[in-house]
Amino acid sequence: MTTGIWVLGDQLWAGQSALASCQSAQRETPVILIESRDYARQHRYHRQKLVLIWSAMRHFAAALRADGWSVTYTIADDFGTPLHQWIQANKITEVRVMYPNNHPFRQIINNLQLGCPLHFVPNNHFLWRTEDFQQWATSRKRLLLEDFYRTGRREFKILMHQDQPIGGQWNFDSQNRQPPKGQLNPPSALWFEPDAITQAVIQEVQALDFPGYGALEPFRWGVTRASALAVLDHFVAHGLPSFGPLQDAMVTQEETMWHSLVSPYLNLGLLQPREVITAVETAYLNHNLALNSVEGFIRQVLGWREYMNGLYHYLKDDYGxxxxxxxxxxxxxxxxxxxxxxxxxxxxxxxxxxxxxxxxxxxxxxxxxxxxxxxxxxxxxxxxxxxxxxxxxxxxxxxxxxxxxxxxxxxxxxxxxxxxxxxxxxxxxxxxxxxxxxxxxxxxxxxxxxxxxxxxxxxxxxxxxxxxxxxxxxxxxxxxxxxxxxxxxxxxxxxxxxxxxxxxx
Known part of the structure; x- marks a missing residue:
C-alpha cells in the first residue's frame, strides 16, 4: 500500500493537512506538484500572477525535498497525464489531496479517472472549518459580517479581556475612514529581486503561446515562506502603527500606502491566518500601538477573509x-x-x-x-x-x-x-x-x-x-x-x- 500526495498550487504550507497526514512516513511518501498550461488558459491571467504561483510552487517543492520528501515536479498541458504516470511509476494505491478551496478545481479533480482511490483531507488553511461555519450560519436569521466577527473574536480569544473586547468596543471603523490630507509619508513596501528560479519562470511565461494581461516585469513579489514572513514582519514594524486612519485613502503614485501586502501569501498558504493575527496582536500588546489600527487589520483577516470563505462554501453552487x-x-x-x-x-x-x-x-x-x-x-x-x-x-x-x-x-x-x-x-x-x-x-x-x-x-x-x-x-x-x-x-x-x-x- 503506497499513499501519494498531490499538493495544489495554493496549498504551499508544510503543515497542510494532506502532508501532515503522512508526516511520520514522509521519506516513503511520494509527493507531486503540477503546473498545468491548459489550466492557465482558463482566464487571461496577469502574467505576474502566473509567475508568482509557479515560482512559489517550485520553491516549495525544493523546500519539501530538503525536508526529506520524495517530490515529483511536472510541467504539463493537463493534470491527468502526469498524475497517471506518477501513480504508475510509484505504484501508488491511494492519492490524498487537501480539499481544494475552489469549487471549479474540486470538479476538475472529481472528473479525473486516476485508477486508484482519491481521498480529500479536510482543508486547514483557515481558522474556521467549513462545517463550523455552516453550523454558525444555519443557526442564525441573518448572516452579518459583524456578528460573525464578534463570534470569531470570542472563539479564538483575539483582542479580548475575558468575554469583552479590549477597548470596550468591537469596531473602530469610524476612526479608520480619514481622507488623505497634507503631506503623507507612507512606508516603502518590501519587495524582492527575482532569483534564478523566478527568472526562469519569467522567461517561460514570456514565451507562452496564449495571451496574458499586465506587465511581466519588474516582478517584485516574494515566492518563499521566508519572504512572506519578512513581508509580515515589515508590515508589523512599519505599516501597522499608522495603518488604521488612512486605510481607505487613495493617492496618486502611492501603490501600497500602509497596507500589509500579505494577501497573496495568505492565499497561497505561505502564511497562515493565525500567525498573522498573532503577530499583529502581539505587537499591540508589546508596543502599545493604536487599537483602531490593530483592530481594523485583524477584522480584515479574522472577519472579512474568514467570512468570505465561509459563505463561499455555505451558499449554493450557482451563487456565481x-x-x-x-x-x-x-x-x-x-x-x-x-x-x-x-x-x-x-x-x-x-x-x-x-x-x-x-x-x-x-x-x-x-x-x-x-x-x-x-x-x-x-x-x-x-x-x-x-x-x-x-x-x-x-x-x-x-x-x-x-x-x-x-x-x-x-x-x-x-x-x-x-x-x-x-x-x-x-x-x-x-x-x-x-x-x-x-x-x-x-x-x-x-x-x-x-x-x-x-x-x-x-x-x-x-x-x-x-x-x-x-x-x-x-x-x-x-x-x-x-x-x-x-x-x-x-x-x-x-x-x-x-x-x-x-x-x-
Missing part, C-alpha cells in the same frame, strides 16, 4: 451566476488597457494593476467594482476580470467579494445595500479628481463625471428593486426630488457612454 439587477453590459475595454480611459481615478488604479497585479480594498470596491455596478456591467464579466487581474484572486475570494459585495448581484445575501457611489466619494477619499479631465462636481454637461450621471441613472433604473432595501430610502428620496430635466440629461449621457463603449469593445 447571481444577477439580481439583470445587468448585461460588456466590460469596458479599458479594464484590460488603462490607456483607453480618460477618467483619472480608473486610469491611475488600472495602470497600477497592470504593473503590479495589486490594488487595495477601497480601490477595488469603490472605484473598479463601483463603476462596473453603476454602468450595469454583467457581474460575471467583472468577476472574471478581477479573478484574472489580481495576484491574490481565487474563485473563493472573488465570487463572494465581487458578485455579492461589489455588485450586489445576490440581492442582499452578503451586503445590506449596494456599494454604489458618485464622484463625491472618490473626491473625498483621493486626490484623483484634481487631475482629471472630468469635473467631479458636474452631473450634466460635456465634463460631467461619469460616476455622477451613472450613479443617478443606476438609482433611477432600479428604484423599484431598491425600495425594498431600507438603507436606500434617503437616496431614493433625493432621486425623486431631482429636477426632471437634469435626470433626463443624465439618462442620455449614460446611454451614449454605453453605446460608445459597446462599439469599442
Amino acid at each position: 451566476q447571481s444577477n439580481w439587477f439583470h445587468h448585461t453590459e460588456p466590460l469596458p475595454a479599458f479594464y484590460w488597457d488603462s490607456t483607453q480611459t480618460n477618467l483619472n481615478c480608473l486610469r491611475q488604479i488600472l495602470s497600477q494593476v497592470e504593473k503590479t497585479g495589486y490594488a487595495h480594498h477601497i480601490q477595488r470596491l469603490m472605484v473598479l467594482s463601483n463603476f462596473a455596478l453603476i454602468v450595469g456591467v454583467s457581474p460575471q464579466e467583472i468577476e472574471g476580470w478581477f479573478h484574472a487581474a489580481f495576484v491574490d484572486a481565487y474563485d473563493w475570494v472573488m465570487q463572494t467579494n465581487v458578485i455579492g459585495m461589489g455588485q450586489f448581484a445576490d440581492g442582499g445575501i452578503l451586503a445590506s445595500k449596494p456599494y454604489a457611489a458618485s464622484a463625491n466619494y472618490i473626491k473625498k477619499m483621493s486626490d484623483y479628481c484634481s487631475h482629471c479631465y472630468y469635473n467631479a462636481n458636474d452631473r450634466t454637461g460635456e465634463q460631467a463625471c461619469p460616476f455622477n450621471f451613472f450613479y443617478w441613472d443606476f438609482l433611477d433604473r432600479h428604484q423599484e428593486k431598491l425600495k425594498s432595501i431600507g438603507r436606500m430610502n434617503v437616496l431614493l428620496g433625493n432621486l425623486n426630488r431631482m429636477d426632471a430635466d437634469d435626470l433626463d440629461k443624465m439618462r442620455v449621457l449614460a446611454e451614449a457612454w454605453r453605446q460608445q463603449h459597446r462599439q469599442q469593445g
